[in-house]
Amino acid sequence: MALSVTAPDGVPEIRPGDDLAAALLAALGPEDLVDGDVLVVTSKVVSKAEGRIEDGDREVWIDAETDRLVARRGPTRIVRNRLGLTMAAAGVDASNVAAGSVVLLPLDPDASARALRAAVAERRGVNVGVVVTDTAGRAWREGQTDIAIGAAGLAVLESFAGRVDAHGNELAVTAPAVADEIASAVELAQGKLGARPCAVLRGRADLVLAPGEDGPGARALIRAEGADLFGYGAREAVIQAVAAQPGARTPFGSPVDAAEFVAALGRAGITAHATAPDVVHTDRERRAAADIVAFAHGWHSTQTGDVDTDLRFRPVTP
Known part of the structure; x- marks a missing residue:
């Protein structure tokens, strides 16, 4: 050839x-x-x-072309832009164009x-x-x-x-x-x-x-949101899991099964066990940490009204 x-x-x-x-x-x-x-x-x-070609501040146009932030290091932003592409500065370019203008x-x-x-x-x-x-x-x-x-x-x-x-x-x-x-x-x-x-x-x-x-x-x-193993940068993933805003779930991917969730809790030093395909129990002493791990894996804690000492989790449903 x-x-x-x-x-x-x-x-x-x-x-x-x-x-x-x-x-x-x-x-x-x-x-x-x-x-x-x-x-x-x-x-x-x-x-x-x-x-x-647009006039104005490049950062303003990056904001306009950005769907969500993936990672940030100082002034550098890696974003998923309106086309679904993940790239620096949303693809907004200030080179080979008159000063004060950008090319989208x-x-x-x-x-x-x-x-x-x-x-x-x-x-x-x-x-x-x-x-x-x-x-x-x-x-x-x-x-x-x-x-x-x-x-x-x-x-x-x-x-x-x-x-x-x-x-x-x-x-x-x-x-x-x-x-x-x-x-x-x-x-x-x-x-x-x-x-x-x-x-x-x-x-x-x-x-x-x-x-x-x-x-x-x-x-x-272009991979669909949630299909990529690296939907956020390392630091940004921590922040999103701690903030636990529902709209930030998708890039983490679909909910894992109970066995994988229990294993993830274990890697975080949290003892847990499954009692059903869609129910996981752990103690309440490390609830904040367990909730953070749960968010990243598509699970959430449930309020049962019981007075028992365990915390129950179920996978998030669409």
Whole structure:
């Protein structure tokens, strides 16, 4: 297999209202874009063309684009933004824009990708996949890499479910995030300071969908609230469990079963036992600590009106 990436020079500065497809195609020659290619575009130029440039304080716009705080370290905020993406500063960017202005992410990156794909098909008569990218950090790793925040006409996940290796072992990784891999590979050719906001990856036509099939988009790569094992930063998780606001439960995930809850209480030094699939008992001496552990695991204490000395817990129901 051979992959190639072409990142053309010559794309002009994009301004609100510009015809983005026309600007990109002008920089791509007839041989630079053929059936089965993947056209990759930075979210910055998509946002500029769509008029997502705003004046004002960056912190105010971060607040406006934030759905909830995930973690904070000094002035740095990692948030889940309105698109469901978890990233620094909600994706609000103050670079490559006039002082005092910021660029917000596209309102709907998947829709932006669909529109660009349709324009390419209409004007060049070729069937391509489209990826809209942005830069994000990674947990446990230094540095940043580009990821797909919008996609159209592309299988964003490549399924390996049921396949086996040469030794007969079933593959553990069943769905490589190929849209993210494409975004990262292409960024190597674009360069952060290269003024090359688009590129074409060739060699994975098997991932490009048929004309008229746009696929699920990059939104399919976003885990639902509560499905991620790291819904909060370490410090923020402690604060949320202590504060115990009902609206903060979802990122902790679904309630665990009684056995797992009892084990969690035990790891916190709290003796507990289950008397039924949905009832756990512990003593009242460490009620505050038990309630904190319970909140993080989808359980809550119940008031029975009894005068006994134990504390009863049940899983939270939707």
